[in-house]
Amino acid sequence: MDTPAPPLTPPVLSTLPVPSHFAPERVGEIWRVPYQQRAPEAERWAQEHHIPPAEFDRVRVGLLLIDVQNTFCIPGFELFVGGPSGLGAVEDNCRLCQFIYRNLAHITQIVATLDTHTAMQIFHPIFWVDAQGSHPEPATAISAAEIRSGRWRVNPAMAANLTQGDLTRLQAYALHYAEQLEKGGKYPLIVWPYHSMLGGIGHALVPAVEEAIFFHAIARGSQPSFQLKGASPLTENYSALSPEVLTGPEGDPVGEKNESLIRHLLEFDALIVAGQAKSHCVAWTVSDLLQEIQARDPSLARRVYLLEDCTSPVVIPGVVDFSEQAEAAFARFAAAGMHRVRSTDPLWTWPDFPRPLAEET
Incomplete structure (x- = not known):
């Protein structure tokens, strides 16, 4: 028996409605996603709106969501990104969820990164002490000069956990790390509050966004990709594609680029990027992606x-x-060919968006 042809993708000009389960007023709250209820609803939604499985997409559109986690996106959590309005991440995620639902038929796959940390890492207070043995306060910037002078030194307790008890080696690495950040034009070493702790509630995706990702997965038969970053104790990892520093003072590896993710992202016909924070993990991820694009084919920037x-x-x-x-970072990305767009604008109005979508209208 012949397999029936998949239904045609709905025209771009008729974007989908937002499902009735979406509650904008709950985007800034913690709650359990009702998977068993949403799954059949998503299947019915796909049938009702003639949404084909993602495998039949003629234009492959990726949605990269960077660190849309409770720790950054729920008021009162460790590093809530308030932005200029004070409620930035909540407002962003409300628009993001609606964007996913409205464009469900055209997003081939969602890739979500997860900032992932444990207690003893170079950017957490426990790693550092002053002459009195006190830890730095969150938001403290530690310069190479302050490490040389002894203003800040490595907490001796870290050596047993990170360098087999070799405190001298760990202290030398810490100085090297701060110097590399300064030489590379990176942000200085910042002491952050404990955040995105592996196994903790802050590490989890924002429920409203997680629900939208799950609904998309079921409706489109598209497995989302979850990418953990930031687990190395000896380097920050703002970018989802590469840690801030790759090697120690003797060239020993500290972390490595996520080459498989880079390849995957560059395979999409269009890649849409959102998440937190614009000034840090989003900016550094896009910067690293742009660097990879320019090394391969600068024209690929127009796909972002x-x-x-x-x-x-x-x-x-x-x-x-x-x-x-x-x-400044986003202006640089746009100058290189990437597009600054708004979620409320239809995809077909975006510059350079792949033509097959528009041709279906």
């Missing part, structure tokens, strides 16, 4: 779309504001 209204910069009132750095 940055959802400007689904990402916010780090802003800590009275302490630090990275809005200017975020804007």
Whole structure:
């Protein structure tokens, strides 16, 4: 018996409605996703709206969601990204969920990165002590000069866990690390509050976004890809594609590029990017992606779309504001050929969006 042909993808001009289960007022809250209820609803939704399985997509569209986790996106959590409005990540995720639902038929796969940490890492307070044995406060910047002077030194307790008890080696590495950040034009070494702790609730995806990802997976028969980053104790990992520092003072490896993810992202006909924070993990991920694109084929930059209204910069009132750095990064990406777009604009109005989608209208 012949297998029936898949239904045609709905025209771009008739974007899908948002399912009734989506509750905008709950985007900033923690709750359990009702998987057993949503799964059959997603299957019925696909049938009702003639949504084909993702395997039949003639244009493959990837949606890269960077660190859309409770630790960054729920008010009151460790590193909530409030942005200029004070509710940035919540507002971003409300728009993001609606974008996923409206464009369900055209998103081939969702790739979600997860910032992943444990207690003893170079950017957490426990790693450092001053002359009195006190740990630095969160948001403290530690320079190479301060490590040389002894203003900040490695907590001796770290050596037993990270370098088989060799404190001298770990102290030398810490200085090397701060120097490499400064030489490479990176952000300085920042002490962050404990966040995205592996196994903790902060590490989990925001429930509303997780629900949208699950609904997409069932409706389109498309397995989402979850990418963990940041587990190396001796380097920050803002970018989902590469840690901040790759080698130690003697050339020994500290971390490595995620080559398989880089290849996967560059295989999409269009790649849409959103997440948190615009000034840090989003900016550094896109920067690393651009570097890979320029090394391969600079024209590939035109395939990348940055959802400007689904990402916010780090802003800590009275302490630090990275809005200017975020804007400068996005301006550089646009100058290289990437597109700054809004989630509320239809895909067919986006510049350079793959023509087969538009031709179906």
